[in-house]
Amino acid sequence: MAQEHAKAPVDRSGTPLVSLEDISIAFGGVQAVDRVSLDLYPGEVVGLLGHNGAGKSTLIKCLSGAYQRDSGTIRIDGEVADIRSPADARRYNIETIYQTLALADNLDAPSNLFLGRELITPFGLMDDAKMEAETRRIMARLNPNFRKINEPVSALSGGQRQSVAIARAVYFNARILIMDEPTAALGVHETAMVADLIKELKDQGLGIFLISHDTREMMELCDRVSVMKNGKMVGTERVEDVTEDDILSMIILGKNPVREAA
C-alpha cells in the first residue's frame, strides 16, 4: 500500500522494549483482558484499536500499574518487571497520559506536572520556584501559547490541560509512553501538534502505545496496529501490510482478513 510519507523502518531484531505475555484480568466474572500478548520495540509506535469495552485501556492500565493483572508476565528489556502500582511503573520509566488526563483540577500546572515527584530544597521543603521555572521551560517547548502557569488547571482549556498531561509524561525521561486517546478533546491545530510530538519522541527512541478510535490517524502515526475485541487480541499488523478497510473489518468482525486471505 502506498504511504503518504516514508516512515523509517523499525528494527525489530533485538530485544523488545516491552513484552506483554498472556496478560489476563477479570472484574467480577467479566474477563476484561483474556491472555493478550503484545511487544513494543524502541522507536516504535504501536496502536491499539477496538470498540469501547474491547479491553484496550484495561490492558494498558496493567502496564501503567493502575490495575493489577490476574496472570501473565510483563518484561522490560527482556527482564521480568514487577509492576503492581503506578509508582512501580514510574520506576521503569513508563509514563502514561490517561484519557481523563488525571489532573488535580485545584492545583496549578507545576504542581500537577511534578505530582508525586516534587523537587525538594536541601531543607526538605518543596522547591516551588524551581518547579515553576522547569514548567515554564518545558511548556515553552510543548505549547508556546501556555501562559496560565499559576492558575488551577480547572481554569485551562482542553488543549492546555492536555499539554500539562503530556508535559508530565515527557518531562521525566520516559522510555515507554502510553497515550490513551491523546487527541480526543483537541482541535485540528492541537491534534497536529500532538502528532508532531509523537514523531519526535519516536525518533528519540521511545516506545509508544497509542490508543485511539481514529483509524486514519492510527495508520499515519503507528508502525503496527493491534486490534482487540471482547478482551481478546484479534491480531497485530504492520500498517504497510493492511488497508484502513482491513483494520475496520478486524474491529467490527473480530477476524484477521490478511491471514484468511493468505
Added chain:
Amino acid sequence: MTDATQAPPAAATRKGFAALEIDTRLLGMIGAFVLIALAFHLASDGRFVTPRNLFNLTIQTASVAIMATGMVFIIVMRHIDLSVGSVLATCSAVMAMVQTVVVPDWLGAGLGSPLNAPIAIACGLVTGAAIGAFHGWLVGYLSIPAFIVTLGGLLVWRNVAWYLTSGQTIGPLDETFQLFGGINGTLGETWSWILGLIGAAAALAGLWSARRNKVAHEFPVKPLWAEAVVAALVVGGILGFVALLNAYTIPDRVLERRFEAEGLVMPAGYTEGYGVPISIVLLIAVAIVMTVIARRTRFGRYIFATGGNPDAAELSGIDTRMLTVKVFALLGTLCAISAVVASARLTNHSNDIGILDELRVIAAAVIGGTALKGGVGTIYGAIIGALIMQSLQSGMAMVGVDAPLQNIVVGAVLVAAVLIDIWYRKRTGARD
C-alpha cells in the same frame, strides 16, 4: 496552592490597590470580623473592643482554632471528623488522671512534682495521635465512610472519657499544666514585645526571601512600594496585637499580693499588662507549622491533590490510604493540644469538656472558606473562622441575647457564610 486560585496572572501590569496582591478572601473575613466587633461594641455601650474583652476572646478561641486547622486538611481530603469534641474529652481525661493519680500516686512523685505536666501532656498527645490514626485506618484501609467512623467515635470517646474518670470532675490540675490555659499563663509585657519583634523580623525576612527567590527565577514581582505597604501592614498587625494584649493590665489587688509575697510594697501607680497568653503562642506555632505543611511540604501537596482528584493522586503514585491515616492522626494530635488548652483554662477536667466542639470546629473551617467538596481550604481562614464564631457567641452573651436565640443566630450565620462563599467563587470565576 489554594491562594493561587485568587491570584490573577500578569502581576506586573496591575496598578494601585491590586498591585498589593492581598488575598480578597482574607480581606473579606477580616472585614466581617471588624463589622461584628464594631456592631457589638456599639450595642454593648463600648465594652466589646476593649483590651480585656479581646484578650478573653483570644483565649476562648484558641482551643477550637487549633482543632480547626487540622479539620481543614480532613475536609480538603473530602472527609469529615465528627469526633473531635469527644477525642478532646478522652485526651483531657487521660491527662487529668496521669497528673493527679498515675504520676503522683502510682509513680510516687507526689502532687506538684515537676514531672506531672510533661508526662501528662506526652500521654495526651500519644492518645490523640493513636485515636486519630485508628480512625484514619478505618477510613483509609477498611473504606468505612469518615462520617460513620467519626459518628461512632463521637459516642465512643465521650464515654471512654467518662469511664477513665468514673464520671468525676478531676481538679485542680497541676499548676504548671494550668499555664497553658490562658490567663494563668502569659508571657508578660517584656517577653511579649520580644516575641512580637522576633515575629515581625521573621515576617520581613520571609517577604524579602520570597521576593529574592522570584527575582532569581525572573518571575514577575510586585512593585517595591507595594512590598513596603504589605510589610508595614504585617509588622503593624503583629506589634498592634502585642500592644493590645499588653494593654490588658493585671488587677491591682493581684499585683499587690504578688509584691507582698516577696515581702515588698507595690509602688504607687504601678501597672503591669498580661501580655501574650501561652495558649495563643501555642496557637500561633500550630498555625505556622500547619501553613508550612499545607504549602511547602509534599505531605500537604498530596492532601490537596487527593482532595482535588483522588484518582489522579493514586495514579501519580501517592499512597492515599496511608495519607488518610496520617491526616487523621494529625487532627487527633491537635485535639490533644486543644485538650491541654481547654482543660487548663477551666483548671479541671469535667465530663462535658468539648461538648459540641465538633460543630464549632467544622463551622470555623467552613466559614474560613474550606469547601466540603474537597481540595480547597486555608489554615488562616479556619483560625479567623473560629474567631468570628467566638466573637458572635461572646458578643451576644455580652449584649444579653437569650441563649436559644444565640444558637439560632450562629446556625444562620454558618449557612449564610457558605452561601456568600458560593457567590464569591462564582464571581471570581473559580470553577467547581
